Amino acid sequence: MAKKKPVAKATKKPVKKATKKVVKKTPAKKVPAKKVTAKKVVAKKAPAKKTVAKNLLSDSLLELIRKTSAEIPDDVQKVILEALEREEKNTTAEYAMNIIKANIDLAKKKSQPLCQDTGTVLFYVSHPIGLDQEKITKEIHKAVVKATELGYLRQNSVDSLTGANSGMNIGLGHPSIHFHQHKKKNIEIKLMLKGGGCENVGAQYSLPHTALEAGRDLKGVRKVILDAIHKAQGKGCGPGVLGVCIGGDRGAGYIESKEQLLRKLDDKNAIKELRELESEIVETANKLGIGPMGFGGKTTLLGCKIGVLNRLPASFFVSISYMCWAYRRQGVELGTKNEIKKWLY
């Protein structure tokens, strides 16, 4: 889960730098090369084992980005279709859900972004001991640049001081890569594309919260979560899903709340109290009548996932990340040649 800092180093002219380094190591491979050229290189280089593995990693990463951007995972599609069924016929809510359904089908068919805001590009890399994180980072950067050129990702990375768009989705903190060591033999890479609209309605509460009369217990947690849902109405492209973290410091809380969104929607929280709170929140949220897009209607929330971290005696944060209906997350388990062995969602 350690945040990868070298991203910052590669900022000024990230693409060039990456290109130079790669060129040194594998002279035949040009980063911004056209698709055709890249294929030729793969073919020529086939006998050299190391290069094969590397090229497959690029292909696997690009395919991961494409699929994440264009196809909604099955567990999310299932709850969206259920929500469509629930809405009353001939209402604006049903109309919105029908457009959402049509959009899911069309994006998959055309292999194009579900939503034009391809969001913050968040990679979660779980790997066995001994992985060269710098190498993976470089490969991820290359795949992101390529995916941007191909239109799987929008040019979405803006210099906060100058307002200049890097045009490549590479820059300070972009893409966001989280590494985590695990005991399995294979590398697993998960990707989440989290749009700005839903990111903007995320919230962090510090308990006790006077105005909401929310104390430092699960009742208080419940109150602030429901308040966040009410405040998010219309703005976060509902119906959405909440990732919540109880506790932690401010930074860790938000990171954990996003990682909760990596859980499958139909999984069960191992902690009984949280499991109950998760379903109660969804049930209550759907009584608020906010509905799809805030048009009014029956489905306001598709799911809620809650995690917990220890806190300081002085702090009690509840961090909430909102994910829009265009819930773009996928993951792959890589094989020995870094080919896609298995899709994780």
Next chain:
Amino acid sequence: MKRLDYPFSEEKIRELKVGDMVLISGKLFTGRDAVHKRLHEGVAPPVDLKNQIIYHCGPVVLQDKKTGKYEVKAAGPTTSIREEPYQWEVMRDHGIVGVIGKGGMGAKTLQGCKDYGCVYFHAVGGAAQVLAEKIKSVDGVHWMDLGSPEAIWELSVEEFPVVVTMDSHGNSLHDKVNKASEEILKSVL
């Protein structure tokens, strides 16, 4: 289902009411955060916005390297409330008759809609492919220095699906849903 066809006019706009599902055909201009900020700073718009519709959208646009032709790959609405400080001014100074976005807008905009004859159309957020399909051509691009998502894209659309959530008679669906849901929230807290 109602229809709104180009050329748009204040008269046609005044007929629309909150809750109307509308198919828009004709011209749209994208404009989001940086465009509104620049207009607010007094820079003259690069196109005449009189009787036009502004679409809060930062599309994914690819340019054919050979022909130079643009193609919109994804084009859903962005959150409109960020333009709340500026939108009424654009209505007053430039005569726009429609705004398309998502999430609705606030009191200043609602008043602007009433005073200057404008409506707020809600497109379905995230529906970038369905909406991009309704875009038949890219007719121009202005202020490209703001970056592709922030530039003004001149688009021709056919049967672009939206819902009127704020009309020119002081009604807002967002206010209504917000108040009703707030009452329910109080009862469950």
